[in-house]
Amino acid sequence: MAEPQGKLLIVDDDEDILVAGRLLLRRYFAEVITCSRPADIESLMQEHEFDAILLDMNFSPGESSGQQGFFWLRRILELDAQAVVVLITAHGGVDIAVDAMKLGATDFIAKPWQNEKVVATVTASAKLRRSLREGRKLQQANQELAQLSAVAGQPMLGNSSAMRSVHTLIERSAPTDANVLVLGENGTGKELVARALHQHSKRSEKIFVSVDLGAIAESLFESELFGHMKGAFTDARDNRIGRFQAAEGGTLFLDEIGNLPLHLQAKLLTVLEQRQVTPVGANKAVAIDVRVIAATNVPRETLADENRFRQDLLFRLNTVEIMVPPLRERREDIALIVDYYLASYARKYSKPQPVVAHEAMTAILADDWPGNVRALRHAIERAVILAPTDELSVQDFHLPLSKTARSEPHASAASDNEDLNLTRMEKQAIELALRKHQFNISHAARELGLTRAALYRRMEKHGI
Incomplete structure (x- = not known):
């Protein structure tokens, strides 16, 4: 028998019933509290959280109408709308008990009772209460998660005409349920655009789920996105919902969709057309209600190539x-971005807000920043942490190699003055790979022969 848990309240004016109930049910509850005066119910409910309440219908001699039970049932539900109340009634009061159940009672027990019936009814009712309690906690947690998921970690900065056009498109399309494709190089802020679309949509109170398709192995694609049933494959120890179902009612952001193989594109297209998913190992499809926002750094002309991307999926x-x-x-937005992150990282690391020397700002404005805002943000953070003074110089920003150096990354011979320090060479190789792949971590890691996690560790090691 499982360890007793929870609390039970028995309310009856018959002491024999109270004693019998306590002796019978104490094996199934951690605490059984008895009460002969219904007027004490309110104070007891304030002091305890009961898993179930066993309530008599009549408390006065000769009373059989059940009106007293109706009164206290209503009062209990006023105090706790999710209270689980099991009524105690005489055989002749079954119709009254049924009326009480219409008012919110969970079940009833007829006198004289049968012990097996009492145990089964009360323990089942207590389980219902625990389920309701867990459901309420889960709902509250989901609401909190939905609010947190919808909050972008950083704002979309910029007042340039190009950024004003982006904001205009967001404002016009966000209130609709139209699918949106966000294009742009790595580090430009495509996820910020997706979050802004979600925040200004009718789904803003629901969850925002982000999926990096480039980080999902092909063999796990269906399981991750559509879910799986227990036993569907070797490691499927439990049923699991996929990202589509997790985003139910909200927004699903599919990042790096341009790198998805054609055979997986077909599976995604089927889901978008039918608006339902079939978990791996399931025989029945599950309807979904999600808004899909996709993003890719693949150029538009590449997406138009039917050998690289399905045109029906693109549509x-x-x-x-x-x-x-x-x-x-x-x-023209760079100075605004620099000022914002200088202040942000100064607060984060409890340092005085630095200023950027004129020469450094000139170099920042002149650089092409192939890693875009992400690369600029990292450069600012590193400068705030490592700069020896409050005035940041060109050297503090560790600006990229010169264009001449970048154009000759595979020089076949080393000059006498070339730096052969292994640590610095590793850092340079990582920087070259990141810049070559426009700071796409997955692609850079693949070229370097590293996992994404290993590349992140080396980037942290070198302050990249």
């Missing part, structure tokens, strides 16, 4: 298309 995804401009095409 499904780009009802609205938003192009996020690279930083080099909106240089």
